[in-house]
Amino acid sequence: MTQDYSQPIISDELGSNSPHAAAERNCFARGVHTPALFEIDGNPIPALVADFGSPLFVFSEHTLRSKARHAREAFRRRYPKTSFAWSFKTNHLQSVCQILRQEGWIAEVVSDFEYEKARYLGFAGPDIIFNGPYKPRAILRRSIDEGALLHIDNWDELSLIEELTRDRREPLDVGIRVWLDAGIRPVWSKFGFALANGEAERAAERIVKNPRLRLHTLHTHIGTYILEPSAYRTATQKLLALRDTIQSKHGHLLDCLDLGGGFPSNSLLHGMAGPAEQVVPPIEAYADAITDVLNRLPEKKRPLLRLETGRHLVDEAGYLLTSVVAVKGIHRQRAENDGLSARDFKEQLIAGEDSKVNYIADAGINLLYTSAWYRFNVQPSRLINEPPMPSRLYGSLCMVIDVIRDHIDLPPLEVGDVLSVHPVGAYNLSQSMQFIAYRPAVVLITESGVPELIRAAETLEEVQRLERIPAALTER
Numbered sequence: 001m002t003q004d005y006s007q008p009i010i011s012d013e014l015g016s017n018s019p020h021a022a023a024e025r026n027c028f029a030r031g032v033h034t035p036a037l038f039e040i041d042g043n044p045i046p047a048l049v050a051d052f053g054s055p056l057f058v059f060s061e062h063t064l065r066s067k068a069r070h071a072r073e074a075f076r077r078r079y080p081k082t083s084f085a086w087s088f089k090t091n092h093l094q095s096v097c098q099i100l101r102q103e104g105w106i107a108e109v110v111s112d113f114e115y116e117k118a119r120y121l122g123f124a125g126p127d128i129i130f131n132g133p134y135k136p137r138a139i140l141r142r143s144i145d146e147g148a149l150l151h152i153d154n155w156d157e158l159s160l161i162e163e164l165t166r167d168r169r170e171p172l173d174v175g176i177r178v179w180l181d182a183g184i185r186p187v188w189s190k191f192g193f194a195l196a197n198g199e200a201e202r203a204a205e206r207i208v209k210n211p212r213l214r215l216h217t218l219h220t221h222i223g224t225y226i227l228e229p230s231a232y233r234t235a236t237q238k239l240l241a242l243r244d245t246i247q248s249k250h251g252h253l254l255d256c257l258d259l260g261g262g263f264p265s266n267s268l269l270h271g272m273a274g275p276a277e278q279v280v281p282p283i284e285a286y287a288d289a290i291t292d293v294l295n296r297l298p299e300k301k302r303p304l305l306r307l308e309t310g311r312h313l314v315d316e317a318g319y320l321l322t323s324v325v326a327v328k329g330i331h332r333q334r335a336e337n338d339g340l341s342a343r344d345f346k347e348q349l350i351a352g353e354d355s356k357v358n359y360i361a362d363a364g365i366n367l368l369y370t371s372a373w374y375r376f377n378v379q380p381s382r383l384i385n386e387p388p389m390p391s392r393l394y395g396s397l398c399m400v401i402d403v404i405r406d407h408i409d410l411p412p413l414e415v416g417d418v419l420s421v422h423p424v425g426a427y428n429l430s431q432s433m434q435f436i437a438y439r440p441a442v443v444l445i446t447e448s449g450v451p452e453l454i455r456a457a458e459t460l461e462e463v464q465r466l467e468r469i470p471a472a473l474t475e476r
């Protein structure tokens with residue numbers, strides 16, 4: 001099948017009964033109600049937009065803390081020696097990092113910017129894990145002095161760290177990133193030392209023989225939005241086997257296994273059939289897969305388990321509120337031309353691509369980078385008692401690829417309707433672009449239900465602050 005299945009549309013051509021009655025009789029109908037999302041943690045959506053502007057990112061402290069506590073419990077109940085590190089790249093808003101810090105998370109960073117931000121937020125050096133394929137020399141030196149745990153990615157980095165630690169008296173704890181095949185495609189071979197060809201073992205050996213370094217962690221990160229818990233079982237087994245080899249050859253038992261991130265949030269990829277709650281395995285399934293393997297070890301040999309979970313914790317805590325700014329296509333045509341019969345209207349709807357109702361929203365892929373992969377839930381913020389119609393939701397950018405949802409059933413919307421886009425808390429903000437538009441404000445709904453501004457909307461002054469103009473160019 002090359003085309004998505006479209007359910008039949010119920011319209012008033014079906015006899016004298018109202019479309020509502022027809023939809024109730026026909027269980028295959030699109031129905032007459034599209035679910036609406038009226039509020040977030042007690043705050044009416046239209047009021048949030050009226051107070052803070054549109055578009056608007058909204059984060060729920062309650063959801064973030066509940067997801068974090070649930071994940072922590074799921075693992076610690078099975079394996080008490082579990083520690084979590086917050087993946088700054090997933091969302092580095094200060095308030096988000098701070099909430100997770102209060103919940104007992106340390107920091108996981110991958111660049112000088114993230115390292116400096118973690119230190120600025122008060123994470124001590126030893127509470128920072130430093131990942132990533134490129135750690136510039138200056139920040140590497142600083143993080144070594146401050147006792148961060150470096151996960152070494154490649155031979156060149158290992159050589160640089162050996163050089164920077166040459167004069168140390170005490171050995172520096174380090175980890176290595178290992179890339180391995182856990183059955184997930186694509187394999188992320190860009191990062192780390194390969195397990196299969198013995199590279200990871202050789203890197204481990206070189207570190208173990210260096211008196212200025214101490215091999216503390218074996219780390220891997222097998223991908224993101226991994227729907228297969230058994231991949232984590234495989235990854236754990238493979239890292240443990242490497243740990244055993246290092247112990248039997250060099251007498252050194254590593255303290256920690258770090259399995260990175262990758263647990264999915266309750267979201268869907270394009271083309272997946274939902275609902276997400278039914279197709280995304282619960283966190284307990286991942287906890288079982290990993291801890292089953294670890295709990296088979298004699299107690300004394302059990303390592304510290306570390307996780308760098310990002311998406312799973314923050315995605316559902318984040319919403320983007322966006323307003324309809326223009327309506328294009330047949331919906332408008334029908335509204336303006338009462339002469340269009342219901343039959344013609346329906347035929348237009350089912351005729352093909354071009355017959356969709358097109359909406360332009362005031363936010364685009366500049367704020368929703370991950371819309372290329374994820375099928376966000378888009379809901380109006382008022383109840384609209386009209387049959388949903390095949391629609392397309394465009395963003396506001398002046399570029400053709402700026403489409404938030406290419407196929408979506410939406411009831412007839414008006415300019416000014418506020419839509420919620422969810423879940424969008426992971427990566428969208430940290431990967432957002434300052435392209436032709438200002439980034440919008442970000443609000444946190446606190447545990448007590450109060451909306452607090454946690455990032456102001458950008459202004460021309462802010463965006464231009466770093467630019468300089470040569471004197472000759474200032475002449476008119």
Ligand SMILES: Cc1ncc(COP(=O)(O)O)c(C=O)c1O
Nearest residue numbers: 087221224261262308309310311
């Ligand atoms: C090394 C590392 N750890 C953790 C994460 C977080 O992954 P996720 O958001 O899928 O949990 C990433 C994401 O790419 C990563 O590269």
